[in-house]
Amino acid sequence: MENQQGDSLIISDQVKVNGNLTPLTLTTEGKLQWTTEKGQHSLTVEKEVLGFTIQGSKIIIKAVTEKRDGIFCSASAGGGALARKDFVFEPLSDESLHLWCQHLRDYINSLGRPKRLFIFVNPFGGKKSALKIYFDVVKPLLEDADVQITVQETKYQLHAKEVVRAMDLTKYDGIVCVSGDGILVEVVNGLLEREDWNAAIKMPLGTVPAGTGNGMVKSTLDSAGEPCTASNAVVAIIRGHKCSLDVATILQGDTKFFSVLMFAWGLVADIDIESEKYRWMGSARLDFYGLQRMLCLRQYSGRISFVPAPGFEAYGEPTRYNGEFTSTQSSINPGQEQHVKAEQYSYQGPDVDLTNLEWRTINGPFISVWLHNVPWGGEGTMAAPDAKFADGNLDLILIKDCPKLGLLALMTNLSDGGHVKSPHVMYLKVKAFILEPGQRTKDPTRGGIIDIDGEVLARGNGTYKHDQKTLMTYDKLQITMDQGLATLFCPVQQ
Numbered sequence: 001m002e003n004q005q006g007d008s009l010i011i012s013d014q015v016k017v018n019g020n021l022t023p024l025t026l027t028t029e030g031k032l033q034w035t036t037e038k039g040q041h042s043l044t045v046e047k048e049v050l051g052f053t054i055q056g057s058k059i060i061i062k063a064v065t066e067k068r069d070g071i072f073c074s075a076s077a078g079g080g081a082l083a084r085k086d087f088v089f090e091p092l093s094d095e096s097l098h099l100w101c102q103h104l105r106d107y108i109n110s111l112g113r114p115k116r117l118f119i120f121v122n123p124f125g126g127k128k129s130a131l132k133i134y135f136d137v138v139k140p141l142l143e144d145a146d147v148q149i150t151v152q153e154t155k156y157q158l159h160a161k162e163v164v165r166a167m168d169l170t171k172y173d174g175i176v177c178v179s180g181d182g183i184l185v186e187v188v189n190g191l192l193e194r195e196d197w198n199a200a201i202k203m204p205l206g207t208v209p210a211g212t213g214n215g216m217v218k219s220t221l222d223s224a225g226e227p228c229t230a231s232n233a234v235v236a237i238i239r240g241h242k243c244s245l246d247v248a249t250i251l252q253g254d255t256k257f258f259s260v261l262m263f264a265w266g267l268v269a270d271i272d273i274e275s276e277k278y279r280w281m282g283s284a285r286l287d288f289y290g291l292q293r294m295l296c297l298r299q300y301s302g303r304i305s306f307v308p309a310p311g312f313e314a315y316g317e318p319t320r321y322n323g324e325f326t327s328t329q330s331s332i333n334p335g336q337e338q339h340v341k342a343e344q345y346s347y348q349g350p351d352v353d354l355t356n357l358e359w360r361t362i363n364g365p366f367i368s369v370w371l372h373n374v375p376w377g378g379e380g381t382m383a384a385p386d387a388k389f390a391d392g393n394l395d396l397i398l399i400k401d402c403p404k405l406g407l408l409a410l411m412t413n414l415s416d417g418g419h420v421k422s423p424h425v426m427y428l429k430v431k432a433f434i435l436e437p438g439q440r441t442k443d444p445t446r447g448g449i450i451d452i453d454g455e456v457l458a459r460g461n462g463t464y465k466h467d468q469k470t471l472m473t474y475d476k477l478q479i480t481m482d483q484g485l486a487t488l489f490c491p492v493q494q
């Protein structure tokens, strides 16, 4: 049997809607269609239906619709913020009710959606609103979709990483972070520090924006033309589409860190980290302190080396590989054996012979060195407009020299990615990267800050909070890429 559009029907029957009889159909394309006095209606199950419940003789379809200027419209077109909406149908017999439930359940089950999610909520991220977002938005949507939830509030820094390292991953179909990018990065590092990292890192990951920096979720939603709202992020997770994500390994001696978002040294790192002293200003702190930094502009001596992606070979001068080899064995004290053994089985970074690649180099001074894995660094910062999730490259945004006014204009273009067109910016893609960070040119007693995914990776002498311990030292480090190693929930199949 077919409907008027020629789609085959799974089930078609008379039901009551608001007490009126109407034919209700479910097609093999997943369209649920009915008519009321207001005209023809339809829901695309894949995009708009989260689940359903039964109340007496009624089926309540739990759906989402787009809310634009306070008006509800179909969510299948895309582009608007999503809101929950129920649709009530009353089949005319128990047999019909039973058949409808069976067909709807079978159709939803065929979509491969996650059924069990582990959720981190960071009550301290951003405006400290993650718990409210969880209870107001995340939980109701996941309950509508009949997803089993296990929730863990993060209690301290690196708590999420600790939990992920020890978690039984067979119990979950995905890990969700109601937080900023910081918790997502902890989760990635936790997965890669496991002995079973190879399988563990395939666990689909999602974020619901609740931090200061929500660059990853902004990047995934924006790639599908969707706004960066908590409800859109949760619905994307419920729909269960996935995409691959490059993972960068930062290596210095025996110390490793895995990054999925960005790496900064110079202007961007200084603004990001030093503006923390103005945290009370909210996100305005970045603009306020950014202006201050541009007026008293710093330049840093140093050197970068990189393997350009195809098409970007003209940047810099040829050089030989001068980086760090991945550590395998180092001297082990007897007491350290257990720890080292576990470390040896964890992910060691991509297996590439860096010595045989065509390296290029650029000498300082530099104003800003910024590497990006995905387009958005935060909800208002399109740092790398050409960045792709899984191309095996990092986008390098480099400023060596620039007049202050030019820099101001350039920073105001960050919201739409226009800054990369400036003649003062070099914008290229690299496959591997080495940073040799130096001192400020006008004050060689002071170094800079190395920022990884919004956290301090290393601090030079005389920098903001330079007495605080950091994972790495302010010295040479290397970055290599593993193409598509991690998996993200994303709004559309990629």
Ligand SMILES: Nc1ncnc2c1ncn2[C@@H]1O[C@H](COP(=O)(O)OP(=O)(O)OP(=O)(O)O)[C@@H](O)[C@H]1O
Binding pocket: 122, 123, 124, 125, 126, 127, 154, 155, 156, 157, 158, 159, 178, 179, 180, 181, 182, 183, 184, 186, 210, 211, 212, 213, 214, 454, 455
């Ligand atoms: N209970 C807690 N108390 C203090 N810090 C925490 C807690 N839970 C997690 N953290 C830390 O909070 C940091 C920020 O996490 P999150 O990803 O939510 O937000 P962000 O946008 O990256 O950062 P922020 O909003 O702090 O600028 C992470 O480094 C994490 O380790």
